[in-house]
Amino acid sequence: MLELTEEEQLIKQFVGALAEKYGRSYWLACSREGRFTEELWAELAAGGYLGMLVPQEYGGAGLGMKEMAVLLEEMGNQGIPLLLLVVSSVMDVTLIAKHGTEEQKKRYLPALATGRERACFAITEPTAGSNSFRIETLARRDGDSYLLSGQKAFITGANEVDYIMMVTRTTPFDEAEDKREGLSLFLVDPRSAGVELTQQDTQILHPERQFTIFLDDVRVPRESLVGREGMGARYLFDALNPERISAAALGVGLGRYVLGKAVSYARERVVFDVPIGAHQGLQHPMAIAKTHLELAALMARQAATTFDKGGSAGPYSNMAKFAAAEAAIEACDLAIEVHGGAGFTGEMDIITLWPLIRMLRTAPVSREMILNYIGEHVLGLPRSY
Ligand SMILES: Cc1cc2nc3c(=O)[nH]c(=O)nc-3n(C[C@H](O)[C@H](O)[C@H](O)COP(=O)(O)OP(=O)(O)OC[C@H]3O[C@@H](n4cnc5c(N)ncnc54)[C@H](O)[C@@H]3O)c2cc1C
Structure with missing residues (x-):
């Protein structure tokens, strides 16, 4: 379109x-x-x-x-x-x-x-959660290398990669003058001694799995430090908008895919002598879901354009991620509704999409953290947390 x-x-x-x-x-x-x-x-x-x-x-x-x-x-x-x-x-x-x-x-x-x-990306920790500044994985200088210790959670595809982009602290939170200082990024080989991956039981139908990663004095050479020590937080901000734009794009696509299945079924399934798509009770929600998806698509495109031009892409990227996740969830829920009981069968491949699409509200950044951003940085309201 x-x-x-x-x-x-x-x-x-x-x-x-x-x-x-x-x-x-x-x-x-x-x-x-x-x-x-x-x-x-x-x-x-x-x-x-x-x-x-x-x-x-x-x-x-x-x-x-x-x-x-x-x-x-x-x-x-x-x-x-x-x-x-x-x-x-x-x-x-x-x-x-x-x-x-x-x-x-x-x-x-x-x-x-x-x-x-290929590489994955590891910031989430079980204790810090959405408060990324509070991560505890520590990288200590030891001669010409660093020793990394700590724990990561929900790291997608960690078993399939050559490197993990590992977000660590080189200055513990309590010792940092400014909480944004003291974060450092390392490219860590998951086969290094002291790295232990454990597959998590995330019930999302998707080819890549999530892993906890334990790091026990993992020695990495100095050359693995990305950019300068302690500057990680600033660097991360450059990757967050592209991540949100990507999540929005995936959400829009998945929403369209699942809505397409609902529309096909609504055209063909006849109950009370008419295709169920003739009933406004289903047709209007589908029209609304389509509208929400295309609005999100426009916002994601604007976010990407602003980002590529070097503009301030935060507001559009966050709003696009929010809008796309919510529109995709709306479309998937509706597709289940439209399919009636059949929506719950594996054969229809609708319910199979639900965990992945629903996940978009929570990851890579939760709906609430997005709204916190919009509230504070777009609307200029007081920080709520
Ligand atoms: C399938 C999947 C894949 C993932 N892949 C990766 C990956 O590859 N790499 C990686 O690093 N991480 C990954 N994650 C982790 C993901 O980024 C986090 O789960 C997500 O950011 C939420 O953090 P949390 O789970 O710690 O939730 P928490 O921070 O514990 O939050 C729990 C709830 O509290 C709410 N909340 C917390 N603080 C506030 C606040 N201040 N205001 C309002 N509400 C608040 C949150 O919005 C959420 O609803 C993945 C997660 C999943 C499920």
């Missing part, structure tokens, strides 16, 4: 071809077997899509969030979304490209762009 550039149309066509080749059934089979979508990932790599945000001098396409959002949205539209794409190809690439040393850019960006390597 949105006007797309020629390049964006090509991205859509590429995902359409992928969906035709692999399809939702492949994605579902990988999800059920807990198998990474290796083949799909390889195709994304071969097409140059993992390196969309990687600058051209490091082997990427040098494109922006506007194009990346088209890719993510279309993967959602086709029912084949990948969460690792958001962390590896959006967040980690952005952090390294913006703040890595020249050696790090040369070392990691071409590998991430070609799919030779």
Whole structure:
């Protein structure tokens, strides 16, 4: 529906071809077997899509969030979304490209762009939760290296990656003059001695799983420190808007996908001699859900455009993430309603989408933290927490 550039149309066509080749059934089979979508990932790599945000001098396409959002949205539209794409190809690439040393850019960006390597992102901790400044994972200098100790939770795809972008404290919270100081980012090999991954029992049908990560004096070389010690919080802010735009794009796509299933069913299912879609009790909510999805799509596109132009993308990115998550949840709930009892069967593949879509209200950032941002930074109201 949105006007797309020629390049964006090509991205859509590429995902359409992928969906035709692999399809939702492949994605579902990988999800059920807990198998990474290796083949799909390889195709994304071969097409140059993992390196969309990687600058051209490091082997990427040098494109922006506007194009990346088209890719993510279309993967959602086709029912084949990948969460690792958001962390590896959006967040980690952005952090390294913006703040890595020249050696790090040369070392990691071409590998991430070609799919030779991939990475996940670890900030969440069981105790700190949404209050990221309170993380306790500590990195201590020890000669030419650092020793990392602590615990992370809900880390998506940690078993499938070559590196974990690990958010740590190099100055404990209580010793920092300013809570925003003293955070540092490290690229940690999950196979390092002292790293222990444990799969979590997240009941979300999706190819990638979540893991707790225990770090027990994990030795990492100094070169693994991304950018400068203690500057991590500032760096992170550069990755948060792209993360929110990505979540919004996935939400819009998934919402469209599930609403599309509801509309098809509502056209065909006849009860009381008419298709159930003829009843306004179902038709109007579907029309409202469609409107909410397309409004969210517009907001996400505006957020991406503002981000790419170097503008202040926080307000649009947060509002887009909020709007897309809520619109997708509305669409999925409605799709269950439209399908009646059939909505609860695995065969219909509607209820299977619910945990993933519902998760978008909670992660990567919760609805409440988004509203806190809008309340404080957009409306100028007093900080509520
Ligand atoms: C499937 C999945 C994948 C994930 N992948 C990753 C990943 O790859 N990497 C990673 O680092 N993390 C990941 N996460 C973690 C995710 O980012 C967090 O779950 C999310 O940010 C919420 O944090 P929390 O779970 O600690 O909730 P809490 O912070 O404990 O919050 C619980 C509830 O309290 C509310 N709340 C807390 N503080 C406030 C406040 N000040 N005002 C109003 N309400 C408040 C929250 O909004 C929420 O509703 C993932 C989570 C899931 C479920």
